[in-house]
Amino acid sequence: MVINAMEQIVKHLLDSYKEKLGMNCFCETCKENVFALVLNKVQPRYVSDYEKVAYVKANYIDKQEMTSLQVKLAECAKIVSDNPLCEEMKKRGDR
């Protein structure tokens, strides 16, 4: 089994910043769309077991790496917020 360590890092970041992203909708669908979009924009870091995820996480102690990831998260949140694909937003007719 292989794991993209970025999944854990981005998930943690998304959970920490969700209030600050100013999204119109933060339902499960919109959250997953932001998650997938960010993961498509960052270099994947696949490792072959869970223990090795820590080595990748260690890179993100570096402030510049983390800031760059936060910027990508904010950009993707804006894209999803401006173009929501969830049922909730379709119902509201906000699109």
Next chain:
Amino acid sequence: MVINAMEQIVKHLLDSYKEKLGMNCFCETCKENVFALVLNKVQPRYVSDYEKVAYVKANYIDKQEMTSLQVKLAECAKIVSDNPLCEEMKKRGDR
């Protein structure tokens, strides 16, 4: 839940070509190391559900995309084969 569609595509390719890769060892560890290495070298294609994996797979009907992926697979197989990290190869003292 999000899925990197490339995981399925690369896994299928690895299974199809394993005989032709000429690796010294094709134990589970070496196989996973090739898998992780290839996934780190290709653009991730995260989708938010299994049904959407088909859209990504459709791109790989294109011969050029598939050839480029096969080349990456062969390169990564050579790296792992030349530098095996598995217990089996350590025991054999082939390193």
